[in-house]
Amino acid sequence: MTAGEALVDRRDPAPVQRGEIVHHGIVWDVAKESFSLPLAGELTREFVAHPGAVAVVALDEDDRVLLIQQYRHPIGTYEWELPAGLLDVPEEPPVECARRELLEEADLRARTWEPLGHHHSSPGGSSEVLHVYLARGLSEVPAAERHERDGEEAGMPTRWVPLEEVVDAIMAGAIHNGTLIVGILMAAEQRRRG
Numbered sequence: 001m002t003a004g005e006a007l008v009d010r011r012d013p014a015p016v017q018r019g020e021i022v023h024h025g026i027v028w029d030v031a032k033e034s035f036s037l038p039l040a041g042e043l044t045r046e047f048v049a050h051p052g053a054v055a056v057v058a059l060d061e062d063d064r065v066l067l068i069q070q071y072r073h074p075i076g077t078y079e080w081e082l083p084a085g086l087l088d089v090p091e092e093p094p095v096e097c098a099r100r101e102l103l104e105e106a107d108l109r110a111r112t113w114e115p116l117g118h119h120h121s122s123p124g125g126s127s128e129v130l131h132v133y134l135a136r137g138l139s140e141v142p143a144a145e146r147h148e149r150d151g152e153e154a155g156m157p158t159r160w161v162p163l164e165e166v167v168d169a170i171m172a173g174a175i176h177n178g179t180l181i182v183g184i185l186m187a188a189e190q191r192r193r194g
Contacts, residue, residue: 050128054098055084064160094131111137
């Protein structure tokens with residue numbers, strides 16, 4: 001890279017010589033692929049074959065963000081998170097998945113949706129692409145239309161927190177969910193830039 005050259009990721013997938021699914025999971029699979037890189041030769045890697053996901057920064061008129069607290073068994077922690085979910089409905093666009101997840105996890109609808117960006121949550125071990133949206137113009141879903149939550153989502157606490165307070169908690173190391181950190185910092189920076 002030369003001075004003045006744009007700082008941008010370069011998508012250039014290496015050709016796969018061999019590939020297989022070595023484990024079919026409940027939610028995602030584990031894939032094994034062999035590929036070649038010019039300076040390294042042939043490599044074999046296993047990774048989580050992930051369908052992708054969405055997350056929603058839902059901001060009310062007072063710039064408070066809706067957070068949910070969900071138990072995450074692999075780390076044994078009740079994490080504060082953004083409403084989020086898997087792209088597990090065939091052909092569903094990410095923004096439609098975000099609308100569905102906000103309704104299912106937070107009993108909310110939004111009038112406006114804006115993409116904040118996307119990120120690769122763990123690119124060395126997962127193919128997940130996580131799309132983050134900003135939702136504004138929020139309204140509650142009538143009780144008769146609400147989704148019945150189960151599993152880790154049953155009885156899930158929610159909390160409205162000023163955006164700057166969430167940024168402070170991130171910077172203090174009090175909350176650790178990567179998607180929340182990425183989404184909140186993108187939303188705060190977008191607001192700072194006007």
